[in-house]
Amino acid sequence: MNQSRINRVIANMQQKGLSQILVTSPPSVYYLTGVWIEPGERMLALLIRDDGTVTLYGNKLFALNGVVQAPLVEYDDIDDCVAILADGIQSGVIGIDRTWPSQFTLRLMDARSDVRPVLGSLPVDEVRMVKDAEELASLRAASKLNDAALKRTLDHLQLGMTEKEVGDFYIQSAKDLGSDVREFGSLVCFGPNCAEPHHANDDTVLQEGDAVICDVGAFVMGSATDEQKRVYEIVEQANAAARAAVRPGLPMKTFDLAARKVIEDAGYGKYFLHRTGHNIGVEVHEYPDCNSTCEVLARPGMVFSIEPGIYLPGKFGVRVEDLVVVTEDGSETLNALSKEFRIIK
Amino acid sequence: MNQSRINRVIANMQQKGLSQILVTSPPSVYYLTGVWIEPGERMLALLIRDDGTVTLYGNKLFALNGVVQAPLVEYDDIDDCVAILADGIQSGVIGIDRTWPSQFTLRLMDARSDVRPVLGSLPVDEVRMVKDAEELASLRAASKLNDAALKRTLDHLQLGMTEKEVGDFYIQSAKDLGSDVREFGSLVCFGPNCAEPHHANDDTVLQEGDAVICDVGAFVMGSATDEQKRVYEIVEQANAAARAAVRPGLPMKTFDLAARKVIEDAGYGKYFLHRTGHNIGVEVHEYPDCNSTCEVLARPGMVFSIEPGIYLPGKFGVRVEDLVVVTEDGSETLNALSKEFRIIK
Numbered sequence: 001m002n003q004s005r006i007n008r009v010i011a012n013m014q015q016k017g018l019s020q021i022l023v024t025s026p027p028s029v030y031y032l033t034g035v036w037i038e039p040g041e042r043m044l045a046l047l048i049r050d051d052g053t054v055t056l057y058g059n060k061l062f063a064l065n066g067v068v069q070a071p072l073v074e075y076d077d078i079d080d081c082v083a084i085l086a087d088g089i090q091s092g093v094i095g096i097d098r099t100w101p102s103q104f105t106l107r108l109m110d111a112r113s114d115v116r117p118v119l120g121s122l123p124v125d126e127v128r129m130v131k132d133a134e135e136l137a138s139l140r141a142a143s144k145l146n147d148a149a150l151k152r153t154l155d156h157l158q159l160g161m162t163e164k165e166v167g168d169f170y171i172q173s174a175k176d177l178g179s180d181v182r183e184f185g186s187l188v189c190f191g192p193n194c195a196e197p198h199h200a201n202d203d204t205v206l207q208e209g210d211a212v213i214c215d216v217g218a219f220v221m222g223s224a225t226d227e228q229k230r231v232y233e234i235v236e237q238a239n240a241a242a243r244a245a246v247r248p249g250l251p252m253k254t255f256d257l258a259a260r261k262v263i264e265d266a267g268y269g270k271y272f273l274h275r276t277g278h279n280i281g282v283e284v285h286e287y288p289d290c291n292s293t294c295e296v297l298a299r300p301g302m303v304f305s306i307e308p309g310i311y312l313p314g315k316f317g318v319r320v321e322d323l324v325v326v327t328e329d330g331s332e333t334l335n336a337l338s339k340e341f342r343i344i345k
Numbered sequence: 346m347n348q349s350r351i352n353r354v355i356a357n358m359q360q361k362g363l364s365q366i367l368v369t370s371p372p373s374v375y376y377l378t379g380v381w382i383e384p385g386e387r388m389l390a391l392l393i394r395d396d397g398t399v400t401l402y403g404n405k406l407f408a409l410n411g412v413v414q415a416p417l418v419e420y421d422d423i424d425d426c427v428a429i430l431a432d433g434i435q436s437g438v439i440g441i442d443r444t445w446p447s448q449f450t451l452r453l454m455d456a457r458s459d460v461r462p463v464l465g466s467l468p469v470d471e472v473r474m475v476k477d478a479e480e481l482a483s484l485r486a487a488s489k490l491n492d493a494a495l496k497r498t499l500d501h502l503q504l505g506m507t508e509k510e511v512g513d514f515y516i517q518s519a520k521d522l523g524s525d526v527r528e529f530g531s532l533v534c535f536g537p538n539c540a541e542p543h544h545a546n547d548d549t550v551l552q553e554g555d556a557v558i559c560d561v562g563a564f565v566m567g568s569a570t571d572e573q574k575r576v577y578e579i580v581e582q583a584n585a586a587a588r589a590a591v592r593p594g595l596p597m598k599t600f601d602l603a604a605r606k607v608i609e610d611a612g613y614g615k616y617f618l619h620r621t622g623h624n625i626g627v628e629v630h631e632y633p634d635c636n637s638t639c640e641v642l643a644r645p646g647m648v649f650s651i652e653p654g655i656y657l658p659g660k661f662g663v664r665v666e667d668l669v670v671v672t673e674d675g676s677e678t679l680n681a682l683s684k685e686f687r688i689i690k
Binding site: 038041062076098106119285291 | 383385386405406407408421422423443444445447449450452462463464466542543618619620634637638
């Protein structure tokens, strides 16, 4: 149990008038208890009350006894776990973690008509979004490792390889370099696939003149067209504009709009299909977003991606991604690998 | 779109008095539309009405236009996606997929006080639980491939290896053999770790006399104790008893209780910590369970695991797992690798 983090969560609950919340997402439970539990389809819930009491509800299969410091209520596969949880909840409003599977919320509503569930992730999200020194050190180390794995991957890239092969090589490189990431993904796109922001690595073969996205960084294999160079330049400028705008006290939307303006002014606005970025920490996507409507104010210790992109359907796509931490007077970029446009021969 | 499956879902909806449901889990959406979409934290919902209309709601980032055959409503990151979905929903009861993140259900309740969400996965789950010929062929092929990958792994096993190394070797073997599994896991436990049913592969080194669990199959490295042999025999008998009991028309609990009785009679009842098994198909864990309370009747075409286990804390654990398909007059076991007790030297 990280009592300092729990105390900050409870202060947030009091500020928002929430007397009880259920923290259920594995990363949030890990953040507060130090124990990573993958519940699968089973129920996991950390009940936090504003009087300071904390209780963890988990299946006996999670083997939490003696492992987690919080008071523990265990159930097994044939118990009615929601009824057991319902017994521990007080009448009135309860904050529910946004990712909790609906079956638990709906069954809780059935079991306790006197309890009214509302969205209740913010008290934890707002604590998680400001990184402490220990977390910043981990993120710095991870960025460094990622730079090194990406460099190895680029040095390894050859015509004829498939996206899957390059993705697997990147993952293996990261592992070889000491990465102990629990769930590891890679996103590699060649040619027209680069125009799909959420393309999944497939058997597409790398060909001469293909743009390449390795999730961070963008490259062209062989010779590059003028349009490829021009679009890369615009996206790189959008990325730089957003990073230059980062400062504590400004709403997150400011940074999105700074990137968006560069791309819109260049006439590619409708091809920038997504938000500029999102916070990162225990999870790859954390609260809040860096999008054009986000009013959350940047605070020192917040870490988020800045990853504007232009996606030209059927042709190619470019995304330039950085990881930045908000400092007292601006921002610091955690990754260091050069982002200059590369032509790989 | 698989219209035959959609029709069966609608028939189930009518039978349960549900006029509208939201299918949201990626495997279920894949099962019905043929398109696998990983929404991450974004909203994905297939709205099915009992009048036969089907609408897919997805983020533009999913790039579904032209890919999916269902009528499509797209939104982007700054739209209020729940408001857009709420516009398409009728007053009254709506069935909600059990895994849908609570944030969407709660926001839908806020947007439409005239809509009452209830658990609504069963119309789809009951269609998915009976496999058609195409699915059975895939599962047979997967079992065969798994047998081969496991055999390679056993041949490769040596003292001094870590659980992670063995797990990675198994995954690589499965890939080499042609597996194209989207998310691939392996569960390897050595020695006392075998007593944790949900142990995650770690750096534990394989030592002389260790029991080994490779998710399917159990082995001892070097010499085995009498207790190891005896416990293995009991679990193997429990597995066989459950398989012998499988027949269409009987409730799933019958098979769990058959395995459980063998283990209880042998005096190890309290060390059998979990259900006997669960259905398998598009997902590793599907509806329904094979546990001691499940009243769902077995039907030909249902495929589920039979995996009783005994877990002795701090000592070792044994689990013997098979994959069975219910036939017209009994069951067929899909995996073929010998389950006899092995001592690997």
